[in-house]
Amino acid sequence: MADASWLTKFPQLDRLDLLAIRKTLDGAYKAFSREYGDVIEGFFHPVLSFLVWFEKLLITTPWPIIILVIGAIVFYASRSWKLLVGVVISLLLVGYFGMWEDTMSTLSMITVCTLISILLGIPVGIGMARSDRFQKIMTPILDVMQTMPAFVYLIPVVMLLGIGKIPGLISVVIYAIPPVIRLTNLGIRLVDKEVLEAATAFGANGWQRLFNVQIPLAMPNIMAGINQTIMMALAMVVVASMIGVKGLGQPVLKSIQNQYFTLGLFNGLAIVALAIIFDRVSQAYAKRSQKHMKGAH
Amino acid sequence: MSDTLIEVKGLYKLFGPEPKVHMPLVHEGLSKDEILARTGHTLGLKDINLTIKEGDISVIMGLSGSGKSTLIRHFNRLIEPTEGQILVGGIDVMTLSAKELEEFRRHRMSMVFQRFGLLPHRTVLDNVTFGLTIQGVRKKEANDRAVEWLETVGLAGYENQYPAQLSGGQQQRVGLARALATNADILLMDEAFSALDPLIRSEMQDQLIELQDKLQKTIIFITHDLDEALRLGNNIAILKDGELVQDDKPEEILLNPATDYVEAFVRDVNRARALTVETVMQPQGFRITATTIEGALKQMRAHKDDYAFHVTEDGYQGMLSQESLEEYYQEDKTAALSEVHYEDLEPIAPDAALEAVLPETLASDYPVPVVNEEGDFMGSLSRDALAEILSPDSSSSEGGNDGAKPEEADEENKASTTRHS
Numbered sequence A: 001m002a003d004a005s006w007l008t009k010f011p012q013l014d015r016l017d018l019l020a021i022r023k024t025l026d027g028a029y030k031a032f033s034r035e036y037g038d039v040i041e042g043f044f045h046p047v048l049s050f051l052v053w054f055e056k057l058l059i060t061t062p063w064p065i066i067i068l069v070i071g072a073i074v075f076y077a078s079r080s081w082k083l084l085v086g087v088v089i090s091l092l093l094v095g096y097f098g099m100w101e102d103t104m105s106t107l108s109m110i111t112v113c114t115l116i117s118i119l120l121g122i123p124v125g126i127g128m129a130r131s132d133r134f135q136k137i138m139t140p141i142l143d144v145m146q147t148m149p150a151f152v153y154l155i156p157v158v159m160l161l162g163i164g165k166i167p168g169l170i171s172v173v174i175y176a177i178p179p180v181i182r183l184t185n186l187g188i189r190l191v192d193k194e195v196l197e198a199a200t201a202f203g204a205n206g207w208q209r210l211f212n213v214q215i216p217l218a219m220p221n222i223m224a225g226i227n228q229t230i231m232m233a234l235a236m237v238v239v240a241s242m243i244g245v246k247g248l249g250q251p252v253l254k255s256i257q258n259q260y261f262t263l264g265l266f267n268g269l270a271i272v273a274l275a276i277i278f279d280r281v282s283q284a285y286a287k288r289s290q291k292h293m294k295g296a297h
Numbered sequence B: 001m002s003d004t005l006i007e008v009k010g011l012y013k014l015f016g017p018e019p020k021v022h023m024p025l026v027h028e029g030l031s032k033d034e035i036l037a038r039t040g041h042t043l044g045l046k047d048i049n050l051t052i053k054e055g056d057i058s059v060i061m062g063l064s065g066s067g068k069s070t071l072i073r074h075f076n077r078l079i080e081p082t083e084g085q086i087l088v089g090g091i092d093v094m095t096l097s098a099k100e101l102e103e104f105r106r107h108r109m110s111m112v113f114q115r116f117g118l119l120p121h122r123t124v125l126d127n128v129t130f131g132l133t134i135q136g137v138r139k140k141e142a143n144d145r146a147v148e149w150l151e152t153v154g155l156a157g158y159e160n161q162y163p164a165q166l167s168g169g170q171q172q173r174v175g176l177a178r179a180l181a182t183n184a185d186i187l188l189m190d191e192a193f194s195a196l197d198p199l200i201r202s203e204m205q206d207q208l209i210e211l212q213d214k215l216q217k218t219i220i221f222i223t224h225d226l227d228e229a230l231r232l233g234n235n236i237a238i239l240k241d242g243e244l245v246q247d248d249k250p251e252e253i254l255l256n257p258a259t260d261y262v263e264a265f266v267r268d269v270n271r272a273r274a275l276t277v278e279t280v281m282q283p284q285g286f287r288i289t290a291t292t293i294e295g296a297l298k299q300m301r302a303h304k305d306d307y308a309f310h311v312t313e314d315g316y317q318g319m320l321s322q323e324s325l326e327e328y329y330q331e332d333k334t335a336a337l338s339e340v341h342y343e344d345l346e347p348i349a350p351d352a353a354l355e356a357v358l359p360e361t362l363a364s365d366y367p368v369p370v371v372n373e374e375g376d377f378m379g380s381l382s383r384d385a386l387a388e389i390l391s392p393d394s395s396s397s398e399g400g401n402d403g404a405k406p407e408e409a410d411e412e413n414k415a416s417t418t419r420h421s
Helices: A015-060 A063-078 A081-096 A100-130 A132-147 A150-161 A165-189 A193-201 A206-241 A249-258 A261-289 B019-027 B032-039 B068-075 B098-107 B124-128 B130-135 B139-152 B168-181 B198-215 B226-232 B250-255 B260-267 B293-301 B322-331 B354-363 B383-390 B394-399 B406-420
Strands: B004-015 B042-053 B057-061 B083-088 B109-112 B186-190 B218-223 B235-240 B243-248 B307-312 B315-321 B368-371 B377-381
Touching (some): A015 A100, A015 A150, A081 A261, A100 A206, A132 A165, A150 A206, A193 B109, A249 A261, B004 B068, B004 B218, B042 B068, B057 B068, B068 B083, B068 B218, B130 B139, B130 B168, B198 B226, B218 B226, B226 B250, B293 B322, B315 B322, B315 B368, B354 B368, B354 B383
Parallel strands (some): B186 B218
Antiparallel strands (some): B004 B042, B004 B083, B235 B243
């Protein structure tokens, strides 16, 4: 024990062993993607078609109609003239500064990602609320999804599916889905026990309880989760552009590489504008639809 | 009216992860605290035997932690018992499958909750139709029935409001309408009025009594408030630490408390309000049946008292005193007894609260006659009897326990704090 170097230098795995581990894992994954890459791609094909169709629809439709439709949705959701005017002005500015097409690409991407996150996230959240064991399994997975640097899981996705919209979509969904899952779970767990008990006392079965009591009463939390999911999806758009997702992210990436400050700023501001629109509209909608639920007890 | 509808037999509830394992300790008779210390399990209910009669309002009373809310949740199996049987109309609730239990809850029992348990995102109308839509009643019919029930509970016109827009009393009326709308014959009310302020509470109590006269449901009512129990209950069961201490008619609970605990509970009850004339009056065997003054005086002289009540085939006529009878006798001994000969004393009704008849009874030199609605003479209420029943010590002198135990004072404190909170 004369050699005390193990104290100052961390006793680490042999370089060769480390290499072997890396080789095995990479090799296995590569084999896996060669074997199943096409199957998985085929599985995602309908989503890709929808995504492409939706993006085309947004880009080819004359811009006044798009602004009209978005304006109508904004007003329906929020019933606020102020918000409507703000949204229309920011869309006009975005178009005027030449970012219309990119904005539409991003918009379609975000919309599809959010829809997929909701469709997957709410059932998972419900499952977590119903089973403590499932919650125990899911919580660390969600922690990893949220803390793992996005670039890290870009790698296997790209290895598997190559560069393009679908890998982008998958990485955005992985990054953005945890809030909606977590808050659905939380919302359902926080539902007033007495209201739930009342439903049971009147003979409601599991589904009736879920749809008549738990989901409606968890709605404020679920809406907050959806809102967070949208915001995170927008944040991920720039990273996703690295693997070929078209939209506002690409010019931002280009300006990083070439140090185009103004180009970056404009496109960044367009993302901010989209974020604010999504945020304010979804929050105004949530607030309006839940105004009766305050102070019920 | 008085057939047994619900029977609870040997009901035990032990809360904790492994209740069955520790049941032997319970049967050995260990106390709640000992069981908790030795096993970490909480004894919720211990050997409850109870019968509920059809058409009655049966009150289950106890302080918080006494197990009353646990007990009521056993009737519709919101809580599963560890041991015991619950028979409802001859059916053992414990043998029902999940599906059958749902049907049972939909059609036989409905429930009203302390904090109302309304759905905040639904209108009043949609809340009342909740039980009906669960039953599978069509929307249109459910709405019609809900509107009717809302009218019955006095909330017509509030159909499209949301629960948050209503006061507590109104919200509980919605809860009541929701429970009544399912047409279940058994109504469970878990501290239904405890969250309401006193004025609204007594209003709701009146309304419940009024509704019950019409509907004749079987109501199980949980409360921690003895005044409320006495006011509503045909029968009162008192729980303490998961055990049934007394199960009796309200006046029996008041006049003959079974244990020190009940007595402490009963002590600060306003008896003048809680007891009716019927429970305190003395039956009067002696009555004057003659038709003339002469005959009446003869009967009177043969009796020890110097007053008597004149009763004929047509029922109660009036009260006679010996003193004035002697005078009338001097005037005209053959005259028929009539209005003019009676003492000036209004009879009182048997179901009146003592409070209501207090002034006239105390002011009268003679016992006051008690006459029911049909005009039949029931008995009389004397000043002395009234004074005795209203004096604070009367129940302890009957219960025969002297010397205050330290525990007793403690319990009294508990009882009065709950009532004030």
